[in-house]
Amino acid sequence: MEQLTELDNAFIQMESSRTPMHITPVIFYDQSGVAGGRVRFKDILQVFEGNLHKSKIFRRKLAGGALGFDTPFWIEDENFDLEFHVRHIALPKPGDWRQLCILMARLHARGLDMTRPLWEAYVIEGLNKVQGLPENSFAIMLKIHHSAIDGVSGAEIIAAIHSLDPDAPLPEVDDDWRGESSPPVSKVITQAYINNxxxxxxxxxxxxxxxxxxxxxxxxxxxxxxxxxxxxxxxxxxxxxxxxxxxxxxxxxxxxxxxxxxxxxxxxxxxxxxxxxxxxxxxxxxxxxxxxxxxxxxxxxxxxxxxxxxxxxxxxxxxxxxxxxxxxxxxxxxxxxxxxxxxxxxxxxxxxxxxxxxxxxxxxxxxxxxxxxxxxxxxxxxxxxxxxxxxxxxxxxxxFPLYLAGARVHMLMGLGxxxxxxxxxxxxxxxxxxxxxxxxxxxxxxxxxxxxxxxxxxxxxxxxxxxxxxxKSPRRKARAKTKAKAKTKTKAKAKAKAKAS
CATH class of the missing domain: 3.30.559.30 (Nonribosomal peptide synthetase, condensation domain)
Structure with missing residues (x-):
């Protein structure tokens, strides 16, 4: 159990239906090097599951707020459900850049469920006609509440779910994680009194x-x-x-x-x-x-x-x-x-x-x-x-190269x-x-x-x-002049030879 700082709590207070306060990294992957040429959604779920222990953000939620007189607490969600947070969607054909931008804007505009851990991940397939991306690419769009991370810690979350080796097996982790109950009212009131x-x-x-x-x-x-x-x-x-x-x-x-x-x-x-x-x-x-x-x-x-x-x-x-x-x-x-x-x-x-x-x-x-x-x-x-x-x-x-389930990271973007x-x-x-x-x-x-x-x-x-x-342009001009002179000399030599013959 850990209490939010006042600055973290400010982002909770700014949350509204018009102003969802999450940070949204978008990661694009080239899966051409994966066996079979395709990463399964099941594989991505396993990657997330095998790395949950690397960050508290994944499984903790808000609890206890003392009616606004104090900041709430982070507690480990007893009812954490990974498949609620990791979702699978695809662009309709043709699957171009404009469709992707519209989808990202719509997903970003939707607020997170504030009663659960404050993040979501959308696995997006169907990027068939997005110029600049390798063929058969996919993307993962993460939404993480600003109360939990800033830009730098968000970059570290990205690193947590990736590996440096495309063939690296999922680590065997002795995960002793346990859920927590909401803090008792007496603790919330006492802590609020001391903090104030x-x-x-x-x-x-x-x-x-x-x-x-x-x-x-x-x-x-x-x-x-x-x-x-x-x-x-x-x-x-x-x-x-x-x-x-x-x-x-x-x-x-x-x-x-x-x-x-x-x-x-x-x-x-x-x-x-x-x-x-x-x-x-x-x-x-x-x-x-x-x-x-x-x-x-x-x-x-x-x-x-x-x-x-x-x-x-x-x-x-x-x-x-x-x-x-x-x-x-x-x-x-x-x-x-x-x-x-x-x-x-x-x-x-x-x-x-x-x-x-x-x-x-x-x-x-x-x-x-x-x-x-x-x-x-x-x-x-x-x-x-x-x-x-x-x-x-x-x-x-x-x-440096990063991989998720064997797929190589091709590009990173983000929305604030x-x-x-x-x-x-x-x-x-x-x-x-x-x-x-x-x-x-x-x-x-x-x-x-x-x-x-x-x-x-x-x-x-x-x-x-x-x-x-x-x-660069003066160099190009100089090169062009040199080439022109060389051509002139070559033509002159050719004419001279022709006359001599």
Whole structure:
């Protein structure tokens, strides 16, 4: 039995029929190397069953909440049923990319059963006409509640159900797991009483450390920023609906690295942010909605001391990055993003990357819940500019081969949660030599996802054309001139020989 942190509990409180709060990794597999050329659903069930012991997330559920005066507990589900959580579906023919995106959006829009362990896995077959995938591929779409994991621990869950060897047998595990009963009311009330006495003390200590750090951060921020940051508002800063749309831009990681190398000091994340920035600029400009000043994204930060299989819950901070959407030139935009990102990281380090977690520990859950609900209900009714316009969550994935029941992982993608006033989410996952930008929005805000994907593609192409492809072109010209001279010499020699004969 383990109690949720206040930050984990915040994601429980944000859960609604319009705002399901789960993270959704999507893994694509090439099963051509499997004996018989096909992985059976039974084999996948066995893989899950043989790895349940690797993470508590699989078999624990929520219990006891003290009527909102305290956070609930995780307990081992006495009635755990694996086949309830792992499901088998297929795309109808022809089984193309558009059908897959529609299916992923619909599945993601449906909330989890909050009375059971907070995850589901959909084995999706019928991917017959999805361009870029090996023939006879399948996918597994995982839905795991944000109260249980963040992006990094989600990546570790993916690693838990895979092996490094395609022929590796399922491990023989002495699993001594046992279910638990819900905590008695007396324990829930007693723990709530103790925690609610401790919280103000913890908050006072956090504020005492935070105030001087904030003063220093504000001074540092004023030194960095040449101009005052202006708040803007876009179509994505509104109350969201219950329907979702999604699509993805799939890129080669080596090409992203080449773009990065053309701008000294830039990171892969800077290139991703600049690509998204260019796409949002193109999209809003086409709709005559581009704000005069730059938009801002929120970027989750991992605050774990180290990555390990025991990571649990949310251990994240958030930094904000000026996306430079007011700059048309792609290279200048990337340079501006790089500068803003470096400044934001420096400021975040001064304040402390775990400040969000520290502050949340000192606030009464009921007060936090009421505040969040009031903010999300009142904000859409006003015209107040917003400090954040999209989320870009970048999670590095494995760059080495992984296998599930003998099928090799071909590609990773992911979808993140939406909340009111933040209706556009970009989930970025790298792995297997690829990197994907999955965007998710609600249909009311983004009725034309195909066009937004086109904007992403054009933004990425602009960056390529202005960086390493541009550097290539002089070489190509030089090679062309050399070839032309060689041809001229060859023709001249041929003519000379003809005359001599």
């Amino acid at each position: 006495i401790r919280r103000p003390i913890h908050l006072a200590g956090t504020v005492r450390q935070l105030v001087p750090a904030m003063i220093k951060a504000n001074k540092l921020s004023s030194e960095h920023d040449q101009e005052e940051r202006h708040l803007e508002r876009t179509r994505f800063n509104a109350r969201i609906g219950s329907h979702r749309v999604t699509d993805a831009l799939i890129m080669e990681l080596t090409r992203i690295k080449k773009i990065r190398q053309c701008v000294p000091g830039a990171t892969i994340n800077d290139v991703i942010v600049a690509t998204v920035s260019g796409a949002m600029r193109k999209y809003l400009e086409a709709h005559d909605e581009l704000p005069e000043h730059s938009l801002v994204c929120a970027a989750p930060i991992n605050v774990r001391q180290e990555r390990n299989s025991d990571s649990k819950g949310n251990q994240v901070g958030v930094m904000t990055i000026d996306m430079a959407t007011d700059i048309a030139d792609p290279v200048e935009r990337l340079k501006a993003v790089m500068s803003h990102s470096a400044n934001s990281k420096e400021t975040s380090q001064v304040v402390g990357t775990g400040v969000m977690m520290d502050v949340s520990r000192g606030i009464w859950p009921q007060f936090m819940n009421l505040t969040m609900r009031a903010a999300t209900s009142l904000a859409p009714k006003t015209a107040t500019p917003m400090p954040i316009h999209t989320v870009i969550s970048n999670v590095p994935g494995p760059q 949660p939406l909340v009111d006033m933040s209706g556009l989410f970009h989930a970025v996952i790298s792995g297997m030599g690829l990197i994907t930008i999955n965007f998710l929005s609600c249909r009311e805000m983004l009725p034309d996802p195909d066009f937004y994907k086109q904007c992403l593609e054009e933004s990425y192409a602009d960056l390529e054309a202005a960086t390493f492809l541009k550097k």
